[in-house]
Amino acid sequence: MPLQNRVTPFGEIVALPGGGSMMGNRGILHDDRRRIVREWQVRRWIACVLEFRGRHREVMQPHRYTELFFLDEAAAFAAGHRPCAECRRDDYNRFRALWGGHGEPSNADAMDAKIHADRLAGKKKRTYFDDVAGLADGAYVALDGKAHLVWDDALFAWSDSGYIARRSRPRHAELEVLTPRTLTVVLRAGYRPAIHPTMHEVR
Numbered sequence: 001m002p003l004q005n006r007v008t009p010f011g012e013i014v015a016l017p018g019g020g021s022m023m024g025n026r027g028i029l030h031d032d033r034r035r036i037v038r039e040w041q042v043r044r045w046i047a048c049v050l051e052f053r054g055r056h057r058e059v060m061q062p063h064r065y066t067e068l069f070f071l072d073e074a075a076a077f078a079a080g081h082r083p084c085a086e087c088r089r090d091d092y093n094r095f096r097a098l099w100g101g102h103g104e105p106s107n108a109d110a111m112d113a114k115i116h117a118d119r120l121a122g123k124k125k126r127t128y129f130d131d132v133a134g135l136a137d138g139a140y141v142a143l144d145g146k147a148h149l150v151w152d153d154a155l156f157a158w159s160d161s162g163y164i165a166r167r168s169r170p171r172h173a174e175l176e177v178l179t180p181r182t183l184t185v186v187l188r189a190g191y192r193p194a195i196h197p198t199m200h201e202v203r
Contacts, residue, residue: 003060004036007068009078009140009147009158009178011125013039018160020069021196023048024081029066036066039123043116044108047076052087071158073193074149078140078178080119082111098189118180125178132175136187138195140178147178151199162198 004015013029013036025048027041047070059067070076073083083091085108100106104114120126132141132150139150140158148155150169157165177184187193 003034005030005060005066005068006160007070007075007079008160009075009149010142011039011079011119011178013068014160016160018069018071018162020160021050021072022070022076022194023050024068024070024076024084025065026068027065028063029068030060032062034060043112045079045081045112045115045119046084047073047081048084048087071160071162072196074138074140074179074195075147075158077138077180077183077187077193078147080115080125080180080183082115082183095186095191098186098191101189115180115182118182126180127176127178128181129174130177132170132173135177136184138179138187138191138193139184142176142178149195149199151195156199156202162196163202164198166202 002015002017004013006014006016006018006020008014024046026045029036029038029041031037057067070079083095085092096106099111118126135150137151140147141150143155147158149158149163153169154166155169156163
């Protein structure tokens, strides 16, 4: 039975079989029986590579941070995570440069505080509505109750193991945006998130 450590673009931590192509954390979220007991512990929500300098971790060890898994970086963004400054230094620097281009403080603490305010409304995920035509590639929207990746002229339906359906991107439609507003600004500034290869296989 899969552990409850897969994260959807809605930000939910669920038990699904898909392995994902990126890891991240929000602090210690599980108890000694590897059950999720909180949605987050710290404001620094990061997205990491699966392998780094030969390090090996037993997943969900007691009193250690909870390893979370995302389909890809765009899904991690939608859930409210940013690039890790250690294992993804080049991506972090690129992210920070694009963030700083808008005049806001771009140190890690300032970015994390701003993202945290944009991703949560109390204990619930904060979303907003916008015209899908103006969203940058890599953003996620909700359509028919499902998460869809915005990319070029199409919307791709998310699943835990890959993208499973494609539909044309509407020319104009007010849709619920899952990616926090702050992160959509970085996407619009030119950040291109890593996308799961199944996107190129869906017709």
